[in-house]
Amino acid sequence: MDELEFRTRVYANPTDVDKDLLEAAQAEPRLQTILDDARAFEADLQHQLQNIEIPAALANTLLDLPERAESSAPVASKLASTSFFQYYAMAASLVLAVGIAAVLTLNGGPSATETAFGADLIMHMYHEINEIDAITAGTDTSTIAMPAVAQVMAEAETQFNDEEFLRAMPVRFAKPCVIIPTYQSAHLMVQGSHGAVNVIVINNSPVNSEYSIQDDRFDGVVVPMNEGNLILIGEKDENLDEYKALFEDRVEWTI
């Protein structure tokens, strides 16, 4: 065994070298020196990487997370309070015409973050308005095949646990969309009684509680679901409760 091979293998894993490496080191003092040096360096490296002060309250904070999550109380996170809030606050300031009404909240109404999220969702309807109009007008009667629907769902890290129910409800549109930055969502449109019903599944931070969104044309509802949110948006007069009942228990996250 030459020195380069020996060094390569020792450096790749100094603490768990094979028998043939040990034998080579014993037979060749130069290789033994390399092994000894590598192990000494590894001790320093391990010490350095492990010698990180663990925040004293971290364990208790982590142990408390389930209770806080299950009680629907917002989990204190600086990530949510900085990046998300800043983004959504900015979005909210740009979109003033969208009306948001709380259906059920624990604290009197949607937060600024949720309000802005609702605004983004309504805005997205107009991004896809040609397709919505085509379905509502009955000019698009095509049906997306189930594997294609599943692929779109998979890209958003989600899936249906039961696809049978979709067979009676043609999926006219299925597309991965980015409604808010960096969050891949699955956007489906199914044929409703009054036109296209948009079904959006997005793996972003769950909203605190269900709330409705609306504008002059559309009504919608944002439903928190464990890892993310399910959003249903249809034309006025569409019975979204019917679709909520169908989709809510059939969507699951893949991570």
Place this chain on the structure above:
Amino acid sequence: MSDTPVIHGNTKQQRYESLVAALYQDVFRYTYWLCKSKPLAEDLVQETFLRAWRSLESLQSDKAAKAWLFTILRRENARLYERYRPELVDIEGQAIAENDENEPDNRMDRELLHNAINRLESEYREPLLLQVIGGFSGKEIAEILDLNNNTVMTRLFRARSKLKQELKLDGTDLDE
């Protein structure tokens, strides 16, 4: 070995608590070196364990819990950096434990090594962290990082070589 089950108990709550107890320190250390910020590391660890709690039923094998948790963490870190790139102040040495009583003999300056690790490119630092802090084998690291095993072993070799070169402890030619 990293495939030792770290989850115990019958209820979801018990399983989660054993997961926290077994891994939160390693997860925090790994996160700190990954994002180089103690406050950010705390947030990321919380996000990771919250997601783990919500997905605990999807964990197929308790033996895979550690790799599963580190995968969630890496994904959370990627999400964070996709949507939010904080201005990090230079915090070199900030989170290093103050207690040096049990420190081994100073064969090298701690600060130099700390800085050298921080300067290591992520493609070399990540497998090194997973091996040294996480205790993962080359095969496990390959699965977590979605690389082949040979690439992982090469990167581990280069990671240590680069550190040694920067500390002037080794004359290995990385282009060899």
